[in-house]
Amino acid sequence: MAQKSVPYPPTSSSPTDVRQGQRPARTLRLSVARWRQELLVVALCVGVGALVFLILGQWGWSVAAALAAYNLSLVYRLIRLARSARRHQRGLAVYGMPGLVQDRQRRIRTAWRRRQRKLVELLKRYHHSAMSVPDAMVVLTPTREIEWLNDAACELLSLSRGDTGFRIDNLIRSPSFVHWLNEQGTSLEFQSPGDENRAISLRMEPYGEDRNLLIGRDVTALYRLQGVRQDFVANVSHELRTPLTVLAGYLETLLDSEEDASSEMHRILTNMHQQSERMRRIVEDLLLLSRLETTHPDEEYFESIDMAGLLGIIAHDAQLLSGPEQHEIVLEVDPQLWLVGIIRELHSALSNLVFNAVKYTPGGGKVTIRWFANGKGQPVFEVQDTGIGIEPRHIPRLTERFYRIDVGRSRARGGTGLGLAIVKHVILRHDAQLDITSQPHLGSTFRVTFPALRAERHRMASGSGPNVNKD
8 A cells, every 4th residue: 555755754863863962852753753654544544444435335344444454554564664674774764653663673773883882992992902001911711722912922922913722831831831820820930931031920810700811021120120139238248248257356356355354345345246246147147148049949959857856956956045044945746757958948947937936935935846747748847936926017027138026125136137038038949838827925836838749758767867057
């Protein structure tokens, strides 16, 4: 059935039409126009029915003709609506009530396209920003395949765009990197695959539901600054060593030649000698700390250590250090549990922990030294005291150089402020972990946990203990 052509509003909206204030008014006008079109179609169908009545003179046939005309019109418009929805043709107009559906459909499609454009623009900005980040970023699948990487990853990790889809452990064959990737460690510092003079710090973060984000940062400048600082400390300490030794020697000579021990000069010389000895100990600790920081332990220096014998020597020295204060030194060790390590370094670190417990425990207090294997088979060294304790805010900084909780007490006890820093580096060289728990006025516990692979079991422990060089 022919339909009267009704002007159809343009489908492309101008900048003025998309304003929030004009959208409801435009929609209302369009809805009124659609209902007018529907009423016009109904009127035409009624006219067809009236024409049949005039010809046949029967109301039944006239009503049937009017309904048939309306149904044909409705079917025709629905067919056009379906074609418009399928082909996305903006110029294929549908009138009346089906036109309302078409208008709603177009508004939904326009809003969806607008959101899609915004999403594409957002993704482009995100992609551009990710590409501009100076840190390397690599998205990895659960099977360690590269899904996406930025420009910094190509530069720092010697990768390329064509590596997408390949396993990253097949492209970076560094043993330390492969081991870290398999163990899913927290962080790793290693040399760049393409430039051995560049140091990179890596970490792995969860990304999405089943992805991981590998982040790499260039820490070459930081390493150089640390190297400059370490060289400066080592050189200055080495240069101070000889003058201090000479000065201490002359002071000892002057003290020996001073006959009157109660004179003012003897008191001055004694104080000078004590301070020179303190400076000498600081220099020796700085040199030891510099060596621990700048060198890597050689496997040939690792040996099986009778820890029961070593801790027996340390406990004896701690009892001598206690002197008249008469601390109770309790030794609880597993004599069959040995450790693979560097004996001189372990003696220095573990004795530091025990001597600190003695120094900061009041006279008559108790210091317990334990050596055992935990439930995971890891060797554990533990020192527990009943001393003055440590406030929680100080614990994270205890292993920093020259950090002291009570400066006056530390100096009175002869501390250099470097003992726990040395302990930290020795423990790191043995792949161990230091845990500190303490409560003020209730005592402290220092626990060192070694990896299980460094444990050995021996049926009989040596009675005399290892040959420990204390120098």
